[in-house]
Amino acid sequence: MSCGETNTLFQTREWLLPWRRALDEGKLLLIVAECDDQVVALAPLFASEGMVFFLGAGESDYLDFIGDTSHPEVLPAILEAARAATPGFLGFRFHLVPSASRTGDRLRLAAAQLGLACFIEKELPAYEIDMIQHADFLRTTTSRSMLKRETYFRNNGRFEIQRLRDPEDVRTHLPAFFEQHAARWAGKDYQSPFLVPRRREWLEYAVESTGRAGWLRLRRLDWNDRPLAISFSWSYRGVHYAGPWSFDIEHGRHCPGHVILRHAILDALDEGLLVYDLRGGDDQYKSRFPTRTKSTTTWGLYPPGD
The missing domain is CATH 3.40.630.30 (Gcn5-related N-acetyltransferase (GNAT))
Structure with missing residues (x-):
């Protein structure tokens, strides 16, 4: 290629x-x-x-x-x-x-x-972020408002984060992810694609193949022993590719999605990746970063x- x-x-x-x-x-x-x-x-x-x-x-x-x-x-x-x-x-x-x-x-x-x-x-x-040019900005951003979101959970319960790469370990978290993703979009115009069995099978197979290649990354946040947010991403040739993610809608007002995004960015910085790819679409959260279009x-x- x-x-x-x-x-x-x-x-x-x-x-x-x-x-x-x-x-x-x-x-x-x-x-x-x-x-x-x-x-x-x-x-x-x-x-x-x-x-x-x-x-x-x-x-x-x-x-x-x-x-x-x-x-x-x-x-x-x-x-x-x-x-x-x-x-x-x-x-x-x-x-x-x-x-x-x-x-x-x-x-x-x-x-x-x-x-x-x-x-x-x-x-x-x-949209994508040049992680070399904007490393200092990203570390500053993730240590301010995004950290405040995390501090709420740390101060009001038991907060834990897991980082997984092995496909066998990641597979055990798929049922919780599918359930949370479906609940996140229930009753809205958009429905979770993972309600469709074939879409769940696709992610299961992708976890296995990309995990064996060493590209797979999964983050899971737990609060009081329940899944708070789960995100998938892939690291390939110096680029972080954001994947599907979910959060517990019950705690949506405290922005658990921002918390898991914070850790995804910090992980990519620590891994020495060059680019953080935010995928297609003009989602509002992307505007907080110095992206190039x-x-x-x-x-x-x-x-x-x-």
Whole structure:
């Protein structure tokens, strides 16, 4: 992946195999491109109801082709092979391609060669923190208002924190996480995805595969022997990728989410990570940090008139 446009957690085998195993969406299309008898690129795709997508769609923050697609014949050949392998082909939809990737420009050129119309279907902001440049700011921030939230729990009960990396240890905390996450969103417009068995299976498989690779991080806060907040994250190539998290809604007015975020930031600093990726979306809590904004684009390629 080092020679490609995008090299994140979400292009790894350890991330994509659990997605495929649990969600099993459509027909698998793994397309390999070769130049001069050398593999130069891989397209991890699947087809469903005539549409072709990246593997990992729905559980990933950044998606892209793997390897070098700079040669002008590579991407058109990949797309043509995927189109030919998809009965009742309707089009391509490539979610969450990073703005820094040149894939968007190459998709436009490839679409023109193949007689397809190319559209930007959606753009989504994403935020990250440069942990080297802003290390002092982060330590100051986490020692002020965020620490005050934690002090409440420490002064009014028994407060404990666990940090786990071993997948077998992490698995034992999944039932508590699923229960808390469902309760957090009960009665709201948004429902916990972990009410769906396949989504729970995906996280179980991802815990196993990413844990074996050494990337998995879990934090659990307990207050008076009950789970207060639980968060997942992954450390990959110097980047902290924030994962799903939950907190006890009964204590929401005391912001346990801020408390566990405080520890996630401090852990990333102590680990010497370079970037703290806050994922996509413009959630309000992100505004308290000195973030830099990037974006992702969902590209659609369709036969003319569709």
